[in-house]
Amino acid sequence: MTDHARVTVTCPAGKITGVTDGEINRFHSIPYSRIPGPFEDAERLTDRRLVDATVYRPDTIALSVVTPSDARELSDLPVVVYIHGGRFEHGTHGDRRADGAANARDAIITVHIGYRTKLQGFARFHDDEPDHFRGIDDCQLGLEWVQRNIESFGGDPTNVTLLGQSAGATVALWLMRRDHYRGAFRRAVAMSPCFPRESFERRKGSLRMVLGRPVTRAELTRLAEEKPEVLRKAYVRFRGIHGLDMALGPTGFDGAELSDMPLLLTSTRDEHYEMPAGRKVDARGWGRSMVRLLARRMGVRGSVADYLRAAEAIDPARPMGRLIGDAANRRWVSQAGDEVPGPVWMVEFTADHGPALHCAEISPMFGVTDAGSHPARDLLVDFAHGITPDWPDYDERTGRWTREITLDTASVRLAGDPLRMVREAFTKGPV
Template sequence: MTDQERVTVTCAAGRITGVSDGEIVRFHSIPYSVIPGPFEDARRIPRDLRELVDATVHRPERIALSIVAPADAKALSDLPVVVYIHGGRFEHGTHGDRRADGAPNAREGIITVHIGYRVKLEGFARFHDDEPNHFRGIDDCQLGLEWVQHNIEAFGGDPTNVTLVGQSAGATAALWLARRDHYRGAFRRILAMSPCFPRESFEKRRGSLRMALGKPVTRASLTRLAEEKPAVLQRAYNRFRAVQGLDMALGPAGFDGSELADLPILLTSTRDEHYDMPIGRAIDAKGLGPTMVRLLARRMGVRGSVTEYLRSALALDPDRPMGRLIGDSANRRWVSQAADEAPGPVWVAEFIADSRPALHCEEIPQIFGLDPAMQTGAIRALFVDFVRGGTPDWKRYSATTGRHATILNIATNGVTLATDTLKMVREAFSPAR
């Protein structure tokens, strides 16, 4: 890269070399842990292994983190820090999610860190000797956050002003890391966009995985498959995944918002989340949406009146009731539950897209300033102000004093105040324990 120069930062983790274009400096794929085996817990990197790290090239296959900062940032600049955890159903994704690129943040004087973590069975299968509520993928993120605490100051960041941001599975991970049994003070606030939790625990699904594998679900058994027959393990996972239907196959389950630490949380969802999922689109296109909602609502988590839920779904969009059930079941119900139960200050926002559906993931480039048309608008300003320690300029959400929310239009950048935007999912989906 002839138009970029190398930049080396010396920190507790060693000497790390990235690349700068004179305005923005990037450090790619920095190792933050040692993983002794695919199904073993990660460990901190021993001091005697800390040396010169070449962070000039993105290596998506690694469990690592990346940093994007202003080129003029230096130790004691005390810039706010965003730590981003990517989504991907706990099945895919890396620490290089371009939809959340940190360049616009760097131009605003904000440092962005992307943390990668183990996905699929390596990150989220559980074994008999695992501690309660422990997942290797989540623990990977925990070690990444610790790395940030120990090293980000050398890159110009303020370790006491870290905002944890996650979308979809990444939002789930962020909320799990905010549980009191996990929280270690590594971040000060959370932006959780469209979190998603499985409806059942891994323990309840262990039998279907055992049938797919044809082997016991043990650390030793899965390790042998991963090292000797990875294609066999992948096919078995695909069979296991198919059994779960429209639900998340893996991930933390049994969410209880009252177990969260007392932290400021901004919770968001898109109004139409998974309208684009092919199976839902096909069902609705054939006019079978109402029938399938009646058949599948209980299985997908509806505990209130199915008739009332369907009536509300049809009132919002008479042509897409199945698409709405998929999104409400996968994401919006968890936003509602977290908002009602979290002990700290909570703000709720819902993304719409004017006359078209607002789909899952569409808000990411808007929030991170990657859409040129939205770089100076209200949505981007909300994010930047929140990261700098400000609070949204609408009333907090509270189950007792008012379920206040705001509507953010990603098509026009408009902002509208609202109340109880998640009423239909709150009444339909009771909290899952």
Template sequence: MSDDARVTVYCPAGEITGTSDGQVTNFRSIPYSHIPGDFFDAQRLPNTPQEPIDATVHRPESIALSITTPHDSRPLADLPVIVYIHGGRFENGTHGDRRADGAPNARAKVITVHIGYRVKLAGFAQFHNDEPHRYRGIDDCQLGLEWVQRNIESFGGDPTNVTLVGQSAGATTALWLSRRDHYRGCFRRVMAMSPCFPRDSFQHRKGSLRTVLGKPVTRASLTKLAAKNPRLLERGYSRFRTWHGLDMALGPTPLDGAEMTDLPLWMTSTREEFYHLPGGRTLDDRGWGPRAARFLAKRMGLSGSVSAWIAAAQKMDPERVVGRLIGDASNRRWVSQAAEQSLGPVWMSEYVRDATPALHCVEIPYVFGLEPGISHEQLLRFAHGREPLWPRYTANTGRQVCRTNLDSGTTEIVSDPLKMVREAFGPN
């Protein structure tokens, strides 16, 4: 690598060196906190410059953040900032999600930050002395956002114009960070793409984790187990996840829109979400969809008329009733609830495709400009602080939604596409 490809920024955190291709500059895997142990709260780094940071290489195993800027970005340029939190069921993912690469944003003079956080039990197990509603994985993201506030001006970003974007588990985290007991003014608006909240709390599931581990679920016990027998800990978590296989095994809950701030909120979902999961496909392919959906509905959180939901699902796609139930129970119900309960202005999008289902995660590269279409333009507009070009989502105006066809790039305004979800699942 030539010296010309290296770019160094001097910021309150210290000297940080990344790489540039002449158009876009990347600073990869920058540490933003000190983590004294997997199951302990992260600590804010000192307010004095640290040792020079080599941010030329992505280190996916680290809890860190990455920044993508225009090559010609300069301190105090006041460029809009998008902070992205990855998904992965609170089990997987890193701060280097290539589907949300920041290069197209940088070419449009918008800075992108990817924040990584602890997942699985390290990030989301709760212990007896933890504060209610707090999770280490989410507090990691909070520290990352605070690092951005202190340092992003040196990279050319505007700390007063930060848009928080999350997908799946990352969308859940973004909404949780918008709670009044968490919000610290580190972002001005939120885009939440297909959030996924567990239907039950970790406290109600702690007994099943204790059973599969054969150990107490305490900070000291899990710390000792992680040090002495990490394979046993991983195997125990795998069994715990299987035990709660019809739901998110981990994550913050419950969603309560009344606890959120009144920030501008853009909620999105894909129309088919989880058509592709093997278990659902098997039931649907064998023609057991309606019968299986009736059996599973209550266990998956459906509280309204099961018959009415099945009828609506069959009308949309008679071949994939269980696949639709999985997506509605896992994601679309939370999109609907957050939009209904939010105290601030809300807009909603639904992503569809022509010949193939619009599955969970399919929209990410379109939204971030790696695939062509209107979705990236919509994100850039939102990041500049301008309202989307379609009506707000309100009951009084018919719950209008922008439906975007990812294949054709066309959009249309439709009324209340999540009505069947709202009526079937209702509030949590």
């Protein structure tokens, strides 16, 4: 990379040098915290630094910034902060499906925040504060970095949209909680959020069994530093034990605990059709039987027979695939829509030719396609600019109206309560 392709921004964090192609500036892998130990809480960076942000470093806990090349301090451009998914197990601050180039062309600044995953980010210890997770706290510090520094990149710190997908959507909702919210964003987008069905405390015994030693901060730190392969293999066994669910992540979601702010909730109709276990079961014609066998274990509280009929009415060939997606994601979308105190708009992504799968909406929404304009893209651009969606908000009193957007044909229509089958299956009475 030649010198003329470099660009430097001076901000409270120091001098950040990135790269530019004359249209778009990219600042890769900017450190935003100090992590004293793998299982310790991160700390805010306080010293000013010279940061080489010309190269993407995927193994670091960092953030990236993408801006229009003509963005300057006091340009006051809207900011989208993206938190990646990955089952709380993988992913970094360089998710190419959510590249910020199209946002930059639409005069929006994009920040990707990376955070600790797996046990380093989401194991809990006896002295942790309630509802505190290191991975989520990492994102909190990243948002605080944005508040202190984004104005120097041309962004408006009072006009930040927090957007997360899958596990990242869960993080976004958690950061909206009144006990976590610190004013670092004005509105949020939660795309297919997911919460484990059991807390880490209830699963600690299985982790202790595969580790063969106590689950303490000191012991896990020792393993991470001296025997990382032992810790990696133990985690693989641990997640296998909880294969019908996510092994890690925050639990105890209550939408009523969230702050009152505009929220856009989305899901894909066929979330996890391609999950290998479910695909295999359905392909062999065992879907109906497995749904009957596993529905209660996977969180269905209402009538299993009613749920199965509704699932087969949508797609008789994939009942198990539908149960996996409904249990992992769509039930939480439905619950959040009914419980959050602020205005909420609901979107369901579908497809006319094949299933609408988990993650399929990311690239169209960020404009990372060759198809040109797409209603998913228009939706993000408008929402980031503070434009209220042009369909009714999601309200049980008026019909729970939902915007349906087809990913492959880019058609749009208004649908009435498409999550009813999920709501009735997963929220009725005790198991």
